Amino acid sequence: MSASRFYKTEFKGVRYRKHATRKHGVQADRYYVLTYKIDGKTKTEAVGWASEGVKPSEAYDLHCQLLQNRKKGQGPRTIAEMRAEGDEERAEREAEKRRQARLNISFKEYFEKYYLPEVLQANRPETVDKTKIQVDKWIDPVVLELPMREITLEYIKRIRANLNKKKRSPRTIQYVFVTFNAIWNMAREDGFVEGESPAKKRSFRKTMPKVDNRRERFLTRDEEDKLLAELARRSRQLHDMALLSIECGLRRGEIFALTWDCVDFESETLHLRRTKSDKSRWVPLTQRAKAMLLNMEQGSAGEFVFLDRFGNQLKALSNSFDKAVNKVGLNDGITDRKMKIVFHSLRHSYASNFLKSGGSLYALSKLMGHGSINVTERYGHLANDDLVAATKQMEASRTSERSGGKVVPLHRTQGATE
Incomplete structure (x- = not known):
């Protein structure tokens, strides 16, 4: 210039x-x-x-x-x-x-921009994948580009109708709406929507299918031995993971997340830091489980106990487990899914063995990391034999006191009273 x-x-x-x-x-x-x-x-x-x-x-x-x-x-x-x-x-x-963009944000846009980044940080990859599928397959096709604030009970019912039409299980239906409510609640906290999720309306919740997915099948000692032997033949690592679940009641995800610094051989305990409830807990090691871990090549603190073939944390269970179950014939002739043996059945077998050995429901609740004693009470029927034995012992003790220290048969005592 x-x-x-x-x-x-x-x-x-x-x-x-x-x-x-x-x-x-x-x-x-x-x-x-x-x-x-x-x-x-x-x-x-x-x-x-x-x-x-x-x-x-x-x-x-x-x-x-x-x-x-x-x-x-x-x-x-x-x-x-x-x-x-x-x-x-x-x-x-x-x-x-x-x-206006906040007012008109769609469910999918909010999910991808705001909710998903939070979920990625706080959850396991498999949990994130399931959440994506629920949104992409069931929620978005119904609400499309509709602003979140305009999603009413009518759309919620359409989502459920589609799930029923495809004959999805009651548990799957529940999971879809748990996901919907979680996203809605976060959007409300962020100021994108107001009020309660339409899926939480009383009229809708009353018509939701009831769910009973409780596994009712437990392995006998003989079945445990046969399954472990077949697993050992196929995969030593798979055998060791199954043994840890049978002996200590660990969930699959807890086994995947177990690191060597969580194993305390001196106190014979496992410190589970990454659990389903996000609450850490201590679990006693049985001698059998301890011997198995001592026999493994131990890694450094922070290194995962069980690794995939690339040396990384395991993300999924090998299908060799199902093959071993089929080979042993544990599910032969069984059509009820609640009676079929899956990996989670090993944890239930631990609960069964614990109670049959005289353990209490309260102690079992703590060992298994249940959020509520109500969850543990599903195993209550397994303790019936102990309850019967305890009642008979109480009755015998009372009879002994009445007879001056001599045990008198119950029918004779009753006859004397009459």
Whole structure:
């Protein structure tokens, strides 16, 4: 640009200076400014380059508009004030645009932008994958691009109708709506929706299918031995994981997450830090489980006890387990899924063995990491024999006291009373 020399135009108050090298057409590019007096002082303000679309006539129109504003005492008096006012208007427009976007955000958009990043940080990969499937397969096809705030009970019923039409299990149906409610609750906390999830309405919850997925099958000692022998033949690691579940009641995910610093051979305990409830717990090691772990090549603290073939944490169970179950014939002729042996059955077998050995339901609840004693009470029938034996012992003791220390048969005591 040339030194600060300004040239007049045919329009009063509009001047320009030339760029030293840059051209606009055949002429040097021109930079237009306005010069006027305000509050007794001469002020010069930039308008812009001719190459950017500024014309001297338009600059003059702007000059006249500002002059009228100054005379009336209304509106921006300078270009700076006009630009500031424009910035405020743009900011208001942007704020309104963002507000409308929040009001009109769809379920899928909120899930992908806000909910999913949180889930990725706090949950296991398999949990995240299941959540994605529930949203993509069951929720989104019904609500489409509808704003979340417009999702009503009608749409919730459509989702359930689709699940029923595809004959999905009651547990799957429950999981879909647990996911829906979790996403809705987070959106409400973030200010995207108001009020309770439509899936939590009493009229809807009352018609939800009842779920009873409790496994009723337990392995006998003989079945345990046969299964472990077949697993050992196929995979030593799979055998060791199954043994740990049978002996200590660990869940599959807890076994996958077990690291060597969680194994305390001296106190003969396992410290489970990554559990289903996110609450750590201590589990006693049986001598059989301890011997198995001592026989393994032990890694450093923080290293996973069971690794995949690449040396990383296990993410899934090998199908060799199902093959071993089939080979031993544990599920032969069984059609009821609750009676079939799966890996989780090993944990239930631990519970069965514990109670049959005289353990209490309360102790079992703590060992298995149940969130409530109500969950443990599903095993209550296994302790019936102990309850019967305890009742008979109480009765015998009472009879002994009445007979002066001699045990009298119950029927004789009853006859004497009569």
